[in-house]
Amino acid sequence: MEIAIDIHNLTKYYGDLLAVDRINFQVKRGEVFGFLGPNGAGKTTTQRMLTTLLEPTEGRIQIYGHDLVQDPMPVKRQMGLVPEESNVYTELTAWGNLMFTAKLYRVPAGDREPRARDLLETFGLWEKRHVKVEEFSKGMRRRLSIAMAIIHRPSLLFLDEPTPGLDAQSARAIRKMIRDLNAEGTTIYLTTHQIEEANQLCDRVAIIDHGQIAAIDTPEHLKAAFQKVQSVEIALSPDGGTHGERLKTLPGIRQAVKRGDKWRLYTEQPSALLPRLVDYAEKQNAEIVSLCTLGPSLEDVFLQITGQEIGAVQHKTKTSKGKIRKGGQ
Amino acid sequence: MSRGWITRLQDEISQAWAVAVKDVRVYYLTPPMIMFGLMLPLFLFFSFSIKREIGLEIGLARLLALTTFFTASSAGPVIIPLERRVGTYDRLLTAPMSLTTLLLGKTLVGAFFATLVSAVPLLISILGLGVNLADPGLLLISVPLASLAFSAFGLVFASIPTRSVGNIMMPSTLVRWPLMFISGIFIPLEEMAPWARTLAYFSPLTYAQDLMNHTVLGKGFLNPWIDVAILPLLLILFLIPAARLHHRSRVLGY
Numbered sequence: 001m002e003i004a005i006d007i008h009n010l011t012k013y014y015g016d017l018l019a020v021d022r023i024n025f026q027v028k029r030g031e032v033f034g035f036l037g038p039n040g041a042g043k044t045t046t047q048r049m050l051t052t053l054l055e056p057t058e059g060r061i062q063i064y065g066h067d068l069v070q071d072p073m074p075v076k077r078q079m080g081l082v083p084e085e086s087n088v089y090t091e092l093t094a095w096g097n098l099m100f101t102a103k104l105y106r107v108p109a110g111d112r113e114p115r116a117r118d119l120l121e122t123f124g125l126w127e128k129r130h131v132k133v134e135e136f137s138k139g140m141r142r143r144l145s146i147a148m149a150i151i152h153r154p155s156l157l158f159l160d161e162p163t164p165g166l167d168a169q170s171a172r173a174i175r176k177m178i179r180d181l182n183a184e185g186t187t188i189y190l191t192t193h194q195i196e197e198a199n200q201l202c203d204r205v206a207i208i209d210h211g212q213i214a215a216i217d218t219p220e221h222l223k224a225a226f227q228k229v230q231s232v233e234i235a236l237s238p239d240g241g242t243h244g245e246r247l248k249t250l251p252g253i254r255q256a257v258k259r260g261d262k263w264r265l266y267t268e269q270p271s272a273l274l275p276r277l278v279d280y281a282e283k284q285n286a287e288i289v290s291l292c293t294l295g296p297s298l299e300d301v302f303l304q305i306t307g308q309e310i311g312a313v314q315h316k317t318k319t320s321k322g323k324i325r326k327g328g329q
Numbered sequence: 330m331s332r333g334w335i336t337r338l339q340d341e342i343s344q345a346w347a348v349a350v351k352d353v354r355v356y357y358l359t360p361p362m363i364m365f366g367l368m369l370p371l372f373l374f375f376s377f378s379i380k381r382e383i384g385l386e387i388g389l390a391r392l393l394a395l396t397t398f399f400t401a402s403s404a405g406p407v408i409i410p411l412e413r414r415v416g417t418y419d420r421l422l423t424a425p426m427s428l429t430t431l432l433l434g435k436t437l438v439g440a441f442f443a444t445l446v447s448a449v450p451l452l453i454s455i456l457g458l459g460v461n462l463a464d465p466g467l468l469l470i471s472v473p474l475a476s477l478a479f480s481a482f483g484l485v486f487a488s489i490p491t492r493s494v495g496n497i498m499m500p501s502t503l504v505r506w507p508l509m510f511i512s513g514i515f516i517p518l519e520e521m522a523p524w525a526r527t528l529a530y531f532s533p534l535t536y537a538q539d540l541m542n543h544t545v546l547g548k549g550f551l552n553p554w555i556d557v558a559i560l561p562l563l564l565i566l567f568l569i570p571a572a573r574l575h576h577r578s579r580v581l582g583y
Contacts, residue, residue: 014581014582048582051423052422052423053419053422053423053579053582054579054580054582055579055580073425073427076423076424076425077425079423081419081420081423083416083419085415085416087415087416087417087419087420088417089351089355089417090415091354091355091356092351092354092355096354100347100351101420103343103344103347104344104347104348104420104421104424104426105424105425106340106343106344106425148420
């Protein structure tokens, strides 16, 4: 399969601070590639280098065979970027924003208006086309930002955290747009810390931690490699909130984490744990409301790889190599 | 090959124009632009002209020079950090155009604002106060020419890697004010001591003021065509370091 992005020993220093540490990976044409990492791991720095916003300190980026530093123009024409903050011009209307972007990307004059109309209709913004964007909701701005990123019909689309902060309806609509664009042949590079989103959307994911690629594979392969983080989820009534300490004492449980009205019990042998839980519920005079076994989620894999405790997303600073003082942006 | 270059050039000119038109539509009424681009030259003019018994024509020539200088050189330092802050500058940087094209677009914006602001006192003076211009034709090219050079001058300061307008305006003011005082704007070049006049030649404003004197009063110290020749040279002279410094800011992530 043709390679869309080829990264070789990509490195970025901010002064003496190493943000991205000699990373290597490839993105195939037509795939949805997820780039995951905790805050400060280097994922935004990597994306900014891939989109020409930041020059690498060392290493090489080739996109569709073009060296991005030496020959960026052919790549820029084929590339769209949806940044984390919807960088739309709030003083202009939705129509004005699209027309400006179309001119900037040299969309032929006869195609600009039909494409803008088509995008505004697809994204549910046609009725608001003459309204200044300052009156738009966050979800509407996000949709407009995506429309602006694809008006020139890029074959490679970069999305940085496309859904955080959006209501469920808008987030779902944007995920559908990403799937539709990919189905039409657009290669998607998705930077996110929304692990479930990556799980749903991505053909492959890379996990970056402390500036280095910690893992790269399909979500299912990554999960399969971490079978030891299987779990059983149980909901008891009455809950009482005191089960945690008692559940932890049951044989075979590595960790008990409260998730809403349920307890997630991490174990290497879920089937052996089930009868013990039934027995436990009887002894506690508690009713089992629900009980199910779960394989490792992508979030579990992510937390294992990045060395974060399950149930507590907190970034730890790596000091072992001495040269990394803290992660990048 | 040459056809490719022509297409590329057409593209870059169209993109620079699109950036300029968009900036005019988006930023013409922003508070920093009104403050630094409109109010400041007026304040300066009145501060140094009231009760000094200068003629109307001298005042107009002075005001035109001050307006082109301060308004044009404020556009970049106001617009670029604002765009960096809201992320729209990234949109421009990722577009398929060169950094020089982007800066050329920004230069046009400053020049447009300065020309527009200069037109107000000019029209009032001509239509309301009956001022007769010595060389209206030369004025028509002088104001845009001076505005373009000073707009590029402002872009040098706009390359400071920051997202705050204030962080650029401070050093910019630190440089622009001394340049104003050493120029022939308040003390005519012919009345300056030779050493002061030599110093005045280092200020870009000197050439704009001399040119405005020619167009409004009909007399200046230098040959007007020297002024006309120097201003485009200054435009290029300022654009080169501006492009290099903006590239440097990009390496730093701004």
